[in-house]
Amino acid sequence: MPPTASDRSALARLADACVQCGLCLPHCPTYQDARSEPESPRGRILLGRAIAEGRIAAAEADRDDALGHCLGCRACEAVCPAKVDYGRILHLTRSALRAEQPPRRWQRLLEWGVGRPRVLDAGFRLARWLRPLPWLRNRLPSIPRVRPLRPRAATGTPRGRLLLVQGCVAAHWERPAHAAALQLLSRLGWEVDVLEPGCCGALHRHAGNAGDAARLRERLATAIASRRCEAVLHAGGGCHEAIGEAAGQLPTHELSAFIAGDSRLPGLRLRSSSLRVALHVACTQRNVVRRADADQDLLLRIPGLRLCPPAPARCCGAAGVQSLQFPGQSSQRMKPISDWYRDAAPDLLLAGNLGCRLQLARGLGSGSGTLEVQHPLEFLVGHLE
Numbered sequence: 001m002p003p004t005a006s007d008r009s010a011l012a013r014l015a016d017a018c019v020q021c022g023l024c025l026p027h028c029p030t031y032q033d034a035r036s037e038p039e040s041p042r043g044r045i046l047l048g049r050a051i052a053e054g055r056i057a058a059a060e061a062d063r064d065d066a067l068g069h070c071l072g073c074r075a076c077e078a079v080c081p082a083k084v085d086y087g088r089i090l091h092l093t094r095s096a097l098r099a100e101q102p103p104r105r106w107q108r109l110l111e112w113g114v115g116r117p118r119v120l121d122a123g124f125r126l127a128r129w130l131r132p133l134p135w136l137r138n139r140l141p142s143i144p145r146v147r148p149l150r151p152r153a154a155t156g157t158p159r160g161r162l163l164l165v166q167g168c169v170a171a172h173w174e175r176p177a178h179a180a181a182l183q184l185l186s187r188l189g190w191e192v193d194v195l196e197p198g199c200c201g202a203l204h205r206h207a208g209n210a211g212d213a214a215r216l217r218e219r220l221a222t223a224i225a226s227r228r229c230e231a232v233l234h235a236g237g238g239c240h241e242a243i244g245e246a247a248g249q250l251p252t253h254e255l256s257a258f259i260a261g262d263s264r265l266p267g268l269r270l271r272s273s274s275l276r277v278a279l280h281v282a283c284t285q286r287n288v289v290r291r292a293d294a295d296q297d298l299l300l301r302i303p304g305l306r307l308c309p310p311a312p313a314r315c316c317g318a319a320g321v322q323s324l325q326f327p328g329q330s331s332q333r334m335k336p337i338s339d340w341y342r343d344a345a346p347d348l349l350l351a352g353n354l355g356c357r358l359q360l361a362r363g364l365g366s367g368s369g370t371l372e373v374q375h376p377l378e379f380l381v382g383h384l385e
């Protein structure tokens, strides 16, 4: 869908908010690596403004992949004194780019598949069937076989009713974390309804596919509106904004952030642990959900548990589809982070973000049993008394 005149004027207006101070540059991973202006947030914002004003074609602006390289980590936005809405600038810029430059076939196939739960389900079944083949074993991550997730009643008198949005890929891979969250929420007195698997359109929006993103968001909004609940919960930092928009007036929370902020949490009785664990915090948890400390707050409630010093707050290279789009760069980004965790030698690595978890599992070779990577809520629920 080509950008409309109102998209272009929105892009120009948003880009105008940038005062070009450069305070975001030291926080941008692509600028730190390339040290060139087009690989910085300020440079990308200038390119966005030039595209909006028709001074440069989007494909020309992206000639060296300056727009494609952006990780969408939003570290720039979190430190910007002018409160520039970089996320929206990126989406509008990529949308303009997509109108000039059709996406690659794998990207189209991915977007088509994740937007269709039955296709995704069949794709996962096929991948599970093919994975034992020797040439695929190390290329495909292990895909769990899942049973449908059922709504859960509150323990005791319900305080209210929540709605869990399972998402698309997360409905398969985050099934154990979703089940753990339901158990914790039930113990905290919440009744939890569960929405059928379905995509929120975030993946499409990050890739500039505004049309499909809007269609999927609308579908999710209709599904949410058909349920009675007080708040919407989800497990994906990268989907936080899209789900929040679909939820409309209903408050939207990432699961760990919601549970960590629950007033009844201190009443939960947890068994002690003698383990030493490392905790990986995703960029979107820091910069979009803005609750970087949620998982740490939860884990520190386990008596005796020791946390390794945190790794540097840098992108691990997962960044949506970057590991497919720029596999070499993605692996380079992953290496210092996976080396950090390997050197820290924890008993277990915990990571709340699915993309980071799969990326780190690949980097650490957890498939071969070197270091297991788990969702913090799964770990926490294993310590419930």
Ligand code: SF4
Pocket (backbone or CB within 6 Å): 027, 028, 029, 030, 031, 040, 041, 044, 069, 070, 071, 072, 073, 074, 075, 076, 077, 086
């Ligand atoms: S989102 Fe991340 S990679 Fe993109 S410009 Fe901002 S800091 Fe740099």
Ligand code: SF4
Pocket (backbone or CB within 6 Å): 017, 018, 019, 020, 021, 022, 023, 024, 025, 041, 042, 045, 076, 079, 080, 081, 082, 083, 084
């Ligand atoms: S995005 Fe914000 S921090 Fe970065 S140059 Fe513009 S005003 Fe400064």
